[in-house]
Amino acid sequence: MEPLSQSVSADGSVPEGDGPNSTGPTTPSQNTKMLLVHVAGAVQKPGVVSLPEGSRIFQAIDAADGATASADLNGLNLAEVVTDGAKIHVPAVGEASMGGTSQGTGTGIGTGGPAGTSVTPGSGGAKVNINTATVEELGTLPRVGPVMAQRIVDWRKEHGAFASVDELDAIDGIGPKLMESLQDLVTVQGG
Template identity: 50%
Template sequence: MVVAVLVAIVIVWLRPHAPGGGEAAVSTSTAGQVAPSASSRAEPGGSADAQDQAADVGVGPTPGSAFVHVVGEVADPGVVELPSGARVRDALDAAGGPTKRAVLAGVNLARVVVDGEQITVPDTAEAEMSAAPGGVDTAESGGSGGTGANGASPGALVNLNTADAAALETLPRVGPALAQRIIDWRAANGAFTSVDQLLEVSGIGEKTLEGFRDRVTV
């Protein structure tokens, strides 16, 4: 009898603890469900790093900007990015400015830059090579009524899209260096579509172009 009573007491004592354990299991299970829920709530906004990365995807060159390669007598030669409508003067400033050896007489600082072009700032030797030889050759051929340095008639038009360096050097103030820059521009950009595109060639400004505008064609 006593044993039966003790067994009954033990059974009654054990019963309240089983639900408690079940509640703990439920709580543990619930906690496991809450954590993913909190994580899922964080996903739409994302972390600060994720938002920064998403923002960086759209970062790029400013619309309307121009990349220009500045070489020669400037403090920091290289490619510079300029806003739309910038001038050659702005390109030189972006490249650190001209050096003490720079000769800017043949550089049109007021010309609007073109995306992808190269601007060359010459020194004294390069400037003289660009201007003097062509001027001398043209003056001689133009005043003699004979033939120019390349054997062409002085009155014949020079085709900017087919002329070689020798033909280009017959033009006023066009020496070997400038003739080569005209050819390089043609190679990089394709055929000239107008005579005015010569203004995009480094070393040719309005005054230089007016000196031989009636001598060239496209």
């Protein structure tokens, strides 16, 4: 499948190395911060991809070897900048929509489910239930990587359901700053 688009800078020019005659995107410099993004759904190779900071959704899809023939890219804002730890779900044509939006734009980034318009935690959409969330779902939360997500699940298995979000501070590695960033993104329901 051909790339979704070529890069265009804010002034409308094509950066060197990203034009139609280039051999590919320019290599990030040693000072470029790399982001990890989970690309799922109707892509050739779903999984976690590494992208330079400032990358766009279309670049994340390209990093997953492009969209499949059944992908419905109209439900995504391909020009939106991706954030570290985000999940981008590329819906298939006819796939049911959750009806939510990500950051108000309907990009399909988030943990809301299988639809192209799933929500990112804390963007006014659904919160992640720490009593039922998988390691993968917890890993999409900001500043919570796979190791911390596994610790949350392990604690839940050992101690039972969380009675409140505040119980997260009992987990090794979750300090006041992380607790503050998670307060509005997670919930405890059932168990």
